[in-house]
Amino acid sequence: MRITGKTWKYRDDVNTDEIIPARYLNTIDLNELAKHCMEDIDKDFIKKISKGDIIVAGKNFGCGSSREHAPLCIKASGISCVIAKSFARIFYRNAINTGLPILESPDAVSGIETGDNLTIDFLTGEIYNKRTDKTYKAKPFPPFMQEIISSGGLMGWVKKQ
């Protein structure tokens, strides 16, 4: 599967309170949550992004709470993928369980600026940056996680058990 999209770059340690502030968590309506996606780190985020855009961030993306609302609202906002230097553990788990594509690649992140156009191949983990004409390779998912993903996420895998 290949996608192409424009990037929005953020700093290290973007936390789940910035991705979806707790004051909006009295609902599980994803369209409602998506309206506030990334609000506390970039209040115009939802106005400026287009469907298929890509979030790029430094280390420890998604640190903080276990709220699955974070990957869910990023997905619902139309973002196609998050590339980071590293992910916080629970966010990583939640992204896989809910089917938000994420890639870990410190090199790619260092070479990307906001507005770059990327082409990503999820099967190989290859990230191509058009502006710099460079290709990076992200860590592929371990086989066990590929099994979860190919079952259509964790619930699909549970059904098989």
Add this chain to the structure above:
Amino acid sequence: MGMTITEKILAAHAKKKKVEPGELIIANIDIALGNDITAPLAIQEFESLGLKKVFNPGRICLVPDHFTPNKDIKSAEQVKILRDFAKKYKIKNYFEIGQMGVEHALLPEKGIVCPGDLIIGADSHTCTYGALGAFSTGVGSTDLASVMAIGKLWFKVPESIKFVYKGKLRKWVSGKDLILYTIGLIGVDGALYQSMEFTGPVIEKLSMDNRFSMANMAIEAGAKNGIFIPDDITLEYIKNRVQRPYKFYNSDKDAKYSKIHEIDVNNIEPQVAFPHLPENAKGVSKAGKISLDQVVIGSCTNGRMEDLRIAAKILKNRKVSSNLRLIVIPATQNIYMQAMKEGLIEIFINAGAAVSTPTCGPCLGGHMGILAKGEKALATTNRNFVGRMGSPESEVYLAGPAIAAASAILGRISSPEDLT
């Protein structure tokens, strides 16, 4: 080669003799927890499976604590999802307001979580139960849904980092100060994907309430879990609470650690973590002059009996600064009652504090003490991220109960030593 306590608990629950860091396992879960934010999503996922029952109604806990007593109509609807689900599937560990408490103070107090358990919770501070010598970690709502269905979950065995605390604790230094200092040392991703094992002569003498505060904040260093070796202090705590078989595990002498940190506590003074990350910890003497608008004493980190006792000791016969609001929130109904019997609630009210029924409330900027733009708060909670307690333009400083109480009196960040 030997195993760490974390590896031993994971191996036992995966029915294996041995596990190694990096290994993927499927393990049986003893206790699974959800709250009014995370459980509704999990319940939606669970219902989509079309199952008639949950894996074990006695091993699931639902605690509506974040926005309760329901702060608005939407929150009331969320809690109703939990209540209806608990009725339908006969889940007895559903805690209605009036009996409830902040989940991570409540579960140990009720004897629901035991040493040697494998516990997951759809809440990042589920790592708190590591204080009892359990493996306990935060997961997402989909993970919780899958555990409610089959009672198992996948894990990657983490590497362990050992922390050895030596020396003599200074006056007013608590478990909260040790963990803030430690996070300051290694950073908010210093233990990413790893286990933090807290050991050493200082830890061996540390009370359960202090151990809970420390394990609670392991996630703030990115850790998968934080864990203590259970001992006589653990035994004393669980004695009249735990009703089912439990097991004390210990790390082998030749267990492998990715890193060992030796920490001399002699030079650690009470800590304050500056906005907007828990790793921005400094000794209180280096805090400078920072005036405050609000102080909060409570939460799953520091809303327990010992915390309230320390705060009351400092607030007794003194008044809260007229420039500031003090909010005290006992973490559970039992703690509330005990604090009343000991006269602590009277001390707080006499000092000019607002005392609330147990709730997470202001800790996550939910309700009961939201900050306006430009306001500063000091809290005994565990996170000081942007907007955590209200306006994205407000600030939160983290500290233990002694600093919180002294700061409430003087209206600025201060130590009990600054009081005359």
